[in-house]
Amino acid sequence: MTFESTTVDDLYEIANRLGLDISTTDMDYYRTVVEESLSELERVQELEPPSLRPTQRQYRTEREGNRPDESENPHNAWITRCDVGADTSGALDGTTVGLKDSIALAGVEMTCGSRLLEGYVPESDATVVSRLLAAGARITGKCNMENFAFSASSDTSDFGAVTNPAAPARIAGGSSSGSAAAVAAGDVDVALGCDQGASVRVPASCCGIVGLDPTTGLVPYTGIFPMDPTIDSVGPMARTVHGVAEVLEVIAGVDGLDPRQGPAVQTADYTAAVADDIQDLEIGVLQEGFEGPDADDRVLETTRDALDTYERLGANTTPVSVPLHDDAVSVGFTIWAYGALKVFRNGGQGVHLDGWYDTDLMAAFAERRDTRTDGLSEEGKATLLAMEHLANRYGGATYGRAQNLRYRLRRELDDLFSTVDVLALPTMPVLPFEIEDDLADTERTSRTITLCRNTATSSLTNHPSISVPYGSVDGVPVGLLLIADHYDEQTLLATANALLETTTEAPHREPL
Numbered sequence: 001m002t003f004e005s006t007t008v009d010d011l012y013e014i015a016n017r018l019g020l021d022i023s024t025t026d027m028d029y030y031r032t033v034v035e036e037s038l039s040e041l042e043r044v045q046e047l048e049p050p051s052l053r054p055t056q057r058q059y060r061t062e063r064e065g066n067r068p069d070e071s072e073n074p075h076n077a078w079i080t081r082c083d084v085g086a087d088t089s090g091a092l093d094g095t096t097v098g099l100k101d102s103i104a105l106a107g108v109e110m111t112c113g114s115r116l117l118e119g120y121v122p123e124s125d126a127t128v129v130s131r132l133l134a135a136g137a138r139i140t141g142k143c144n145m146e147n148f149a150f151s152a153s154s155d156t157s158d159f160g161a162v163t164n165p166a167a168p169a170r171i172a173g174g175s176s177s178g179s180a181a182a183v184a185a186g187d188v189d190v191a192l193g194c195d196q197g198a199s200v201r202v203p204a205s206c207c208g209i210v211g212l213d214p215t216t217g218l219v220p221y222t223g224i225f226p227m228d229p230t231i232d233s234v235g236p237m238a239r240t241v242h243g244v245a246e247v248l249e250v251i252a253g254v255d256g257l258d259p260r261q262g263p264a265v266q267t268a269d270y271t272a273a274v275a276d277d278i279q280d281l282e283i284g285v286l287q288e289g290f291e292g293p294d295a296d297d298r299v300l301e302t303t304r305d306a307l308d309t310y311e312r313l314g315a316n317t318t319p320v321s322v323p324l325h326d327d328a329v330s331v332g333f334t335i336w337a338y339g340a341l342k343v344f345r346n347g348g349q350g351v352h353l354d355g356w357y358d359t360d361l362m363a364a365f366a367e368r369r370d371t372r373t374d375g376l377s378e379e380g381k382a383t384l385l386a387m388e389h390l391a392n393r394y395g396g397a398t399y400g401r402a403q404n405l406r407y408r409l410r411r412e413l414d415d416l417f418s419t420v421d422v423l424a425l426p427t428m429p430v431l432p433f434e435i436e437d438d439l440a441d442t443e444r445t446s447r448t449i450t451l452c453r454n455t456a457t458s459s460l461t462n463h464p465s466i467s468v469p470y471g472s473v474d475g476v477p478v479g480l481l482l483i484a485d486h487y488d489e490q491t492l493l494a495t496a497n498a499l500l501e502t503t504t505e506a507p508h509r510e511p512l
Helices: 008-018 024-046 127-134 177-184 201-207 241-251 297-312 323-345 359-371 378-394 397-416 441-451 456-461 489-500
Strands: 078-084 096-100 138-143 190-194 210-213 234-238 282-286 316-320 422-426 465-473 476-484
Touching: 008 024, 078 177, 096 177, 127 138, 127 241, 138 177, 177 190, 177 201, 177 234, 190 241, 201 210, 201 465, 201 476, 210 241, 210 489, 234 241, 241 465, 241 489, 282 297, 297 316, 297 422, 297 465, 297 476, 297 489, 323 378, 323 397, 323 456, 378 397, 378 441, 397 456, 422 489, 456 476, 465 489, 476 489
Parallel strands: 096 138, 096 190, 282 316, 282 422
Antiparallel strands: 078 138, 190 234, 210 234, 210 465, 422 476, 465 476
């Protein structure tokens, strides 16, 4: 028998966890039915599933990875270095790409920044990997990341903190910390990050590069470690808007296996759109993005200078308001944290998804979860404890309420896009935090919420957004966040590029 038999003690423990009242006199009945149920499940283990995955290793090139030494990895941006390509040519010929270490690259270790998964080697490529290789790109490594993406900082990975090439005394941002640092340091042309609330755009802002979070579902998430399917997203990071657009054009589109993708998915010629004229573009300046008790006046002033630049370029700016923006972090935290609990409970994949399941990952994750209890960061453990308490006491009602608020927020943004083309606000209302090795864990955890304050809204509403660097404060990069309507990445890219082309003259602010 594949499945282990249950003992009476096992059943009592399970019943207690589920809140079930099981009497001693009925225990024989329950144990018999459980054993019969397990017997039925044996057949599932015996049947051969269909070969559905475009994610299987299409390009059977030799693959191996190695841990780089410190001299090869000065910013600790990499967990594994490799050189994987295919005997093909395409739009990305010669382009070097780094992958966040939650994206499966067959034959190369994937850790999600945690010792819990250390040693796990995927047998399949993520869909985005297959598409990159088909286009002629070379994948040169797996980028360091925050432990299971539980932080927007850059100091929770089990493989060491990532440092910021653009501002060495400050954090690199997260959770796609290594992806941003590798691009900023010039190690690769492009890197892929994943974003459920901040994790592409915050590190892009911290490191002074471009980071795109596409419309949720535009790029398939198949083969990537999830957080919550309603907000999971994967996007490119590069030093130029054109570099981001080139990669988006390759990786976007339906793969038939990702339940996040519906019939509304629309792709376009993104590289051509980069050069579009922004004359008479209507930019809504989201007022709540410039508010809050922690907002840094120097960051706000630099952002307003960017908006003045748009006016000089022929665009129009007008103030707009979305009051629920102020609460987006709370709503977003509820969704991704509760979703993370479900993923943690269900083998790193979650349930109720009508798509392809990576059963190899599910088995490996479940085994390691039970034997490597130290594989989560303190922040991750605390989050799961809070969500388990919430689930035990209140079921899924709080998660459901957060999802309903997400729907309300999406309607409010949709209404705005009937009058404006793009929304603008600071990517972060503060500068990247200074590195403090002796900072208390509680403060390290709580302060990162501020970093996500402006990025959470578009993640919740599934609108595309991009962080574009503009100016600096005392040499520390400042990012402008632009948000566009669903599947209107063309306008977003054109708007970002118009600003980036002016940044050689962008103001550099000294401390107030």
